[in-house]
Amino acid sequence: MKLFAIGDLHLSLGDKVDKPMEIFGGQWVNHADRVREHFLSMVSPEDWVILCGDLSWALKAEDAMADLNWIKDLPGRKLLFKGNHDLWWQSTAKLNKAFEGENMFFLQNQALMLDFPDKRVAVAGTRGWTCPGDADFAAHDRKIYNREVLRLKMSLEAAKSMEPDEIVGVLHFPPTNDKKQGSDFTELMAEYGVKTCVYGHLHGRDAFGKGLQSTLNGVNYKLVSLDFLETCPLQII
Secondary structure, eight states: OOEEEEBOOOBOOSTTOOOOGGGGOGGGTTHHHHHHHHHHHHOOTTOEEEEESOOBOOSSHHHHHHHHHHHHTSSSEEEEEOOTTOTTOOOHHHHHHHTTTTTEEEOSSOEEEEEOSSOEEEEEEEOOOOOTTSTTOOTTHHHHHHHHHHHHHHHHHHHHHTOOSEEEEEESSOSSOTTOOOOHHHHHHHHTTOSEEEEOOOOSHHHHTTSOOSEETTEEEEEOBTTTTTTOOEEOO
16 A cells, blocks of 8 residues: 655546647646556555646536546545646535545545554645745735635644544645745644645746755655656655
């Protein structure tokens, strides 16, 4: 039993969604096919895979179903988190009901316990947002940032209440600004004893370098955006 992570699938398999990713460079050519090949070769049915946001380009839930069903058919048990482009994600409860019994778990303001043979691991997280001090942070970002901080705290509190041996944190946005300075997100991760935090959102070589990819206050931060991983899920546990 293993735990993997990858973000930013950016799927558009439905008939009503036309968003070819090839325009963003060669690393995105046939990216869905390459993701599937890696899943088939690496992930077994009892494994878990964190998908940390930007799953589908669809705008409505019904239009995202082709992408979500494609994810469902991949090997392993999936933990899905919301990204900034997942505008179709309106009701977590409805999504979980729609995929009940399909090894698809949509997480928001909550945590899920994974029982490994040698330890109990709680997975918790939220979308996150651009952090204060970032070049792109504006006054209107503060409200969204504060809300996401509260959501992370709720998720980590839920994880802590499960009394796990280890907590894995999940964000879609990077946990710090582009100067890699600490944030409320990193403070909470450290406060709740998170061992590893995965995140995505950053694309392209110039952007990769702006993401924290080291240990801060005891938490190991890992960038898992699809093009950074070259479509290959990263094994966390």
